[in-house]
Amino acid sequence: MSNSIYATLSRQDGLLKELQVVANNIANTNTTGYKTDRAIFAEYLVSTGDQTPSLSMGALAGHTFDLTQGTVKFTGGQFDLAIQGEGFFALQTPAGERLTRAGAFQLSATGELITPDGANVLDSGNTPIQIPPEAASISIAGDGSISADGELLGQIGVFRANGQLQRDTDTRFTAEGGTEAIENANVLQGAVEQSNVSPVLEMARMIKVQRAYEAGQNVLEQEHQRSTQYISTVGNR
Amino acid sequence: MKSLQIAATGMAAQQMRVDVISNNIANMSTAAYRPRVAEFSDLVYQQYLTPGTITSQLGTVVPAGIQVGTGVKASTVSVEITQGSMRQSGGELDLAIDGNGFFEVQLPDGETVFTRDGKLNRSQDGQIVTMDGYPLADGITIPDDANRISISRDGQVTAYFDNTETGQSIGVISLVSFVNEKGLEAVGDNLFRLTEASGDANRQVAGTNGLGTIRQGFIEDSSVDVVKEISDLIEAQRGYELNSKVITASDEMLAATTRLR
Numbered sequence: 374m375s376n377s378i379y380a381t382l383s384r385q386d387g388l389l390k391e392l393q394v395v396a397n398n399i400a401n402t403n404t405t406g407y408k409t410d411r412a413i414f415a416e417y418l419v420s421t422g423d424q425t426p427s428l429s430m431g432a433l434a435g436h437t438f439d440l441t442q443g444t445v446k447f448t449g450g451q452f453d454l455a456i457q458g459e460g461f462f463a464l465q466t467p468a469g470e471r472l473t474r475a476g477a478f479q480l481s482a483t484g485e486l487i488t489p490d491g492a493n494v495l496d497s498g499n500t501p502i503q504i505p506p507e508a509a510s511i512s513i514a515g516d517g518s519i520s521a522d523g524e525l526l527g528q529i530g531v532f533r534a535n536g537q538l539q540r541d542t543d544t545r546f547t548a549e550g551g552t553e554a555i556e557n558a559n560v561l562q563g564a565v566e567q568s569n570v571s572p573v574l575e576m577a578r579m580i581k582v583q584r585a586y587e588a589g590q591n592v593l594e595q596e597h598q599r600s601t602q603y604i605s606t607v608g609n610r
Numbered sequence: 611m612k613s614l615q616i617a618a619t620g621m622a623a624q625q626m627r628v629d630v631i632s633n634n635i636a637n638m639s640t641a642a643y644r645p646r647v648a649e650f651s652d653l654v655y656q657q658y659l660t661p662g663t664i665t666s667q668l669g670t671v672v673p674a675g676i677q678v679g680t681g682v683k684a685s686t687v688s689v690e691i692t693q694g695s696m697r698q699s700g701g702e703l704d705l706a707i708d709g710n711g712f713f714e715v716q717l718p719d720g721e722t723v724f725t726r727d728g729k730l731n732r733s734q735d736g737q738i739v740t741m742d743g744y745p746l747a748d749g750i751t752i753p754d755d756a757n758r759i760s761i762s763r764d765g766q767v768t769a770y771f772d773n774t775e776t777g778q779s780i781g782v783i784s785l786v787s788f789v790n791e792k793g794l795e796a797v798g799d800n801l802f803r804l805t806e807a808s809g810d811a812n813r814q815v816a817g818t819n820g821l822g823t824i825r826q827g828f829i830e831d832s833s834v835d836v837v838k839e840i841s842d843l844i845e846a847q848r849g850y851e852l853n854s855k856v857i858t859a860s861d862e863m864l865a866a867t868t869r870l871r
Binding site: 389509597 | 611612613614616617619620623624627647649650651652653654655658659661662672673674675676677678679680681682685686688690691692709710787789790792793806807808809810812819820821845846848849852853855856859860862863866867869870
């Protein structure tokens, strides 16, 4: 079979996956703390025999995410926190420690600071945060210090990931190489970080993917016609 | 064609957001109503190539891997803990809570529920009841011959009579607080029910232990900010449209595939 068909097919398969990435970004335009996904394509060479040059194919090679700051939206919630600049909140989940920038937290029935699905938020010493239930006002300062009615309780942990980050569900990340606390973090109370998906960019990418896919289909179509013509010409001899 | 399903989860999420917003706008004049807000989170990632997979005997690994997301889901619809503005009504039994706390209400079946809606009335036998006729759990009965009732900021109820100048204390309206107010279950009629997540009801005198004070003659307005709701509505509608465009694009790509033969 023709090599051009194989090369195009590898491209088409990659484009379908890229559309999936775009669709996921657009679906998460209003997800608190969501970071835009990016697909990376790379060329790879396939050997086609001793006498012929090898064939170059394109395929999805990697995946990255855009960690730029999302828009900070003011909500006024006492336990709505946004990180400005670098860092993540650390969560204690049944599956292990996770990092997140989605800071819409609340209190558990026993006064621990938790996420809406019940994972504990950790302080700078990696322990769960306990808020006294009788406290009338809780304030969280720029450096993450929590105080209840003027009394210092602790500090919300803001961590930097060592090594690669891997995506997990619920806008969380796993740090492969562990985490370290950031000294001069900037935490904002009464606000949450919105998704950093840019709808305009995603729409443009979607159009690009769609057109490239159609172009690929045209190549396949023409290749099909060319081989049909070749067979009928050669067959008539 | 997973992008079709992914876009469908996006449309469902925006639809839910519109539902929540429309309920907020519908309750813009409901006494002591607190707006709800829908929060979303991403779904599981499909691992085509796990980061850290070894690629050679030298120990080199895949740096980023290929993880493709599968859409969005609603993670929570939580109540925003906000104070509504105080509207002066002059009613003797119109009570507003300035700060934290709830009134405790006794349902006919004996269950206690909680409300911040302090539009109270006097029942035929003198009890202080809600608009639906459920008595406050404090069990205060106003004497028939009382001509005026005064309720202090800490909830002391005093009745005044025609023939005496000094009033007579007839009970205390106390307030209830919860560790996690967002964990209360809304049951309609401005009432909330205790759950595992909210923690136990903590009954205290108003103005102590972080509780708010009681203001007689005021009603707490709904704290829905209509401008914010409308801007959220616009955002949700555009988000819905964006997701529908992904469906169109996926559909056209599928059509291009089927045109091949």
